[in-house]
Amino acid sequence: MKIIFYIGHHKVGSTALQAFLAENWRVLIKNGILYPSIEGHGFAANLRQALQKDPIVKEPIRVREPHSALAYRMIADVSGRPIPRQFSDVPPTDQMIRAIRSQVTALQPETVVLCSEAFSNFGQVDANLVTVLRDIFPDAEMQVYCALRRPDQYITSWHGQRLKVGEKNVAPLHETGAAQYYGTIHFDYAMVVNAWVDHMPEAQLTLRNYADILAAGGSIEDFVAQTGLALPQDGISPPGRANESLPLAAFSIMAQATQALQHSDTLALSRFLQTKGKALSPVANGDIEVFGADHRAKLVEDFAPIDARLAEIQGTSAFFADLDAALQPRSTPILEAGRALLDAIDPDSLPNPELKTFIETLKRDL
Template sequence: MRVIIFIGHHKVGSTSLQDYLSRNAVALSGAGILYPYVDFEGLAHFAARAAGHNPSPNALPINVREPHNALAFKMLATQHNGVVPGYHKGLPALPQMFHAIKQQIRYSQPHTVILAAEVFANFNGVSPRLIEQLTQQFPGAEFTLVATLRRIDEYLASWQGQRLKFGHQIEPLRGTGLDSYLKGIHFNYRRMVEGWLQVLPQATVILRDYAQVRAAGGSVADFITQTQLELPEGLAPERRENDSFHRSIYEIIRRANAALPQSNAAQLRRDLRDMTPNLELPPSHSIELFGADNRARMLDHFRPIDAWLGDVMGRQAFFEDLEVVSEQAGVPELEAARAALDLIGAREGWCKDEMAMQFMSSLADEL
């Protein structure tokens, strides 16, 4: 049996890949490819689809779409007596999650099992024992390890937006926000990947540059091509999931997360997310989040990581365009935020929250 483990990274189309695998899980299982579920909701959803029903015609429930993120969070929580994020509700105990996977393998007899979770990216940084615990559930399997890695400036810009979406209170990347990432798996890709290679020395290793993934047609198409999966016909197509904030509102959201109560900040985030596609904003990638000094520091710190990744893949460097990290985008972040505030302020009735409106008015004066 072959076990393919996609370990992320975050913000590289991982949610779209999980959504695709889950919506097609029944057809894939019939072709000998198992995308296993780990809880009652996922298994019930699979049974309903197998019976010809469509219980979630639009967005899938998160435990159904991302069962292996749920598994990874449960493993992390068990490892250090933590808690699983509240959006993964009603999960069974970890032994039951492993038992569910084993029973699906037992009864469906797949030739291929796919586990896909960007949360797996955190395992080596917490403890390599987590990698051992997971892979030991598949004795005798042939492993394929897949990871997609994004050029560091583009990745950190996107991950910063994801954290803002979660409501985190964080510093800007143009300031001390960069320093908080330098030692962890969101910057040190070697720390993310190396433990997996040590635990699975015989595994087939597929490390992909996100730019190559996009050029190949996106996360789903590239995953299928790179893993050489033979899929049945008639599968539901890929759809885009987990869109990012426009970078012109990063600073607005960042300050709102710090200044407003959680519920008010969450509503403001939703309002701004829905509004920005209708505003005449510059392209998101044209907004400079780091500044020249932090870009130079970022490139200097990342060069040895890039060299290590290149060595793993048998080439001199991993990212062919790494030097672009030092090049600034055209529109400074604060300038973009001021322009966005002006456009937002010109729209009447977009926000019903008086506290949020007062915040936006005071922020316009500050910026």
């Protein structure tokens, strides 16, 4: 039996891959591939698929992303970190591990896929958590798949994710550069990878540049190709649409919103900007500068030793061959782009009076 661990990183298409694996559970297990559930909602969803009934319109996230629930519970066990709200009522770690083992015993798969971007956190929290996963099936063949995105692009995307979900006190990148992420997995990719190299040395390690993943067709296509998953020709449901993102021009607006609005209104504005902001913005994402030239230079300089470590593991001269491209600033500063988007928003188009008042006030005061 082979165990494949997909460990992220964040912002590299893991949500689409998890949805694909969950939505095709029946077809996959018929072909010897198990995407195991960790609790009753997942078991019920899989049974529903097995009986070929129509899926529930919106399954709980722990059905689509069961191993994120496992990862965050494991992290909480050793660190005291709170479990994200969407996974807060999942079972204890040992119960989830027993559930995985029971499914393997009952279904006898050839391949088991454990898939969560949250596994990338283990290197920062406690690398011994990798050993806990390895010991679920210590005699299995193992492969670790890890996708990494060029740091300037990744940090921009991760920063936007924090704003998108309404996190408060997110320091602007044009003020701090990447420094606010130093010492974390969001900048130190070696911290992500070393934990798995050190604690699962027998595993085949597949490190992938996100640019190569996109060239291969996306996160699902690349994962299948790199792991050798034998998917059937028929019966596979295509992946759904990817997560919506905030346009870069919305960053400064959302930063103001997190300080001025109730959280529910902040999320309502976020949804509006995710769906409408790109079309409204006079400046395209590719033309917006979030860092500034000096911060870009510092980012590239400080990331160089991390890239060298990744290259050493990979056996290449550089992991991100185009790292120097991160030095090149875009044409329009982010505050200028934010002002242009703000001017383009019609307050009357917003979904509630609180947001209308907020945008009107922001237009007047900025």
